[in-house]
Amino acid sequence: MSPRAVVDRARAVGLDLIAVTDHNTTENATAVLEAARGTGLAVLPGIELTSAEEVHILGLFDPAAELGAFQDEVFRNLPDVPSKRKFIEDQVIVDAADYVTGFSPRCLFGATLFSVHDAVALIHGHGGLAIACHVDRDSFSIISQLGFIPPGLSLEAVEVSPRLTVAEARTALGPFDPLPVVRFSDAHKPEEIGCATTDFIVASPGIGEIRLALAGQDGRRVIPS
Amino acid sequence: MTLTDLAARLGLRVFTAGIPLDRPVLGGYASDLLSDVIGHGRKGDLWVTMQVHPNIVAVAVLKDLAGIVLVNGRDPAAETLEQAAREKVPLLGTELAAFELVGRLYGLGVKGS
Numbered sequence A: 001m002s003p004r005a006v007v008d009r010a011r012a013v014g015l016d017l018i019a020v021t022d023h024n025t026t027e028n029a030t031a032v033l034e035a036a037r038g039t040g041l042a043v044l045p046g047i048e049l050t051s052a053e054e055v056h057i058l059g060l061f062d063p064a065a066e067l068g069a070f071q072d073e074v075f076r077n078l079p080d081v082p083s084k085r086k087f088i089e090d091q092v093i094v095d096a097a098d099y100v101t102g103f104s105p106r107c108l109f110g111a112t113l114f115s116v117h118d119a120v121a122l123i124h125g126h127g128g129l130a131i132a133c134h135v136d137r138d139s140f141s142i143i144s145q146l147g148f149i150p151p152g153l154s155l156e157a158v159e160v161s162p163r164l165t166v167a168e169a170r171t172a173l174g175p176f177d178p179l180p181v182v183r184f185s186d187a188h189k190p191e192e193i194g195c196a197t198t199d200f201i202v203a204s205p206g207i208g209e210i211r212l213a214l215a216g217q218d219g220r221r222v223i224p225s
Numbered sequence B: 001m002t003l004t005d006l007a008a009r010l011g012l013r014v015f016t017a018g019i020p021l022d023r024p025v026l027g028g029y030a031s032d033l034l035s036d037v038i039g040h041g042r043k044g045d046l047w048v049t050m051q052v053h054p055n056i057v058a059v060a061v062l063k064d065l066a067g068i069v070l071v072n073g074r075d076p077a078a079e080t081l082e083q084a085a086r087e088k089v090p091l092l093g094t095e096l097a098a099f100e101l102v103g104r105l106y107g108l109g110v111k112g113s
Helices: A003-012 A029-036 A068-076 A116-125 A142-146 A166-173 A207-215 B003-010 B034-040 B055-062 B078-087 B098-107
Strands: A017-020 A042-050 A056-060 A092-094 A100-103 A129-132 A157-160 A181-183 A199-201 A221-223 B027-030 B045-049 B067-070 B091-093
Touching: A003 A017, A003 A029, A017 A029, A029 A042, A042 A116, A056 A116, A068 A116, A116 A129, A129 A207, A142 B034, A166 A181, A199 A207, A207 A221, B003 B098, B027 B098, B034 B055, B045 B055, B045 B098, B055 B067, B055 B078, B078 B091
Parallel strands: A017 A042, A129 A157, A157 A181, B027 B045, B045 B067, B067 B091
Antiparallel strands: A042 A056, A056 A129, A092 A100, A199 A221
């Protein structure tokens, strides 16, 4: 998933907005933001954070956000287990022209020490939106790991995987009210980009507008897919 | 076999002081996926897990479990302990790993379904 391949594919399938959400790292978001510059594709930096309960929580941020302190906090809470070289070699850090500039030495597929509540608070503390990922899946979902969404967890939305529609998810797993339900591709390969999408009725593809749409405020809204 | 018996024989730590441990343990279940426990746990089971999130208390209440044992020396989150006290769910702990604890429980007659 090189930055230019991601941008090219996203544009080819007609997307206006994507988010870069690697497991436990934001290190490659800037490269994709730069690769998309001037193309008309909007890119949000983000993360798919693994909580201590092994729940995946999506964090989406403003492109102008300084995420260095956020990332430092994530790495401080990601146990530094020695990783095998073959895994490290898959964890490339790239620039906007697809050149490999380094490797992320941490075991990025591991769980952080953050509880889901701490993970959401950390994302919010850096101005981000927190979304429970692929809640319909049998692993790494807040439903699979914790049985139900804990009361008082201040998520902005829940996300369902491309396997089913929002309506099917509501029937199978419960209404999720009052949380809005979005559906994203969770693409791990370029050809998966756009395999599930969500339409946001917004004035511009920025984090503030997405926040309003998820909250259903000021005429902004989400169209369930 | 009651929780009192099991706690004494296996040296389990009791986090919820004051909650009676005289309930009979009818069986056991081991899982770290709460959705799985909701699906397969049975009334009167002792639940062996390393999850410490407050939701474990709600699952124990929902399934009318006999109690929860946290393995690997894990301490319950503060809110988990508060909820366990409020809901009167016995919360115990051990330094043992799940495999070893379950083996010892089985040896004492606590069986799965």
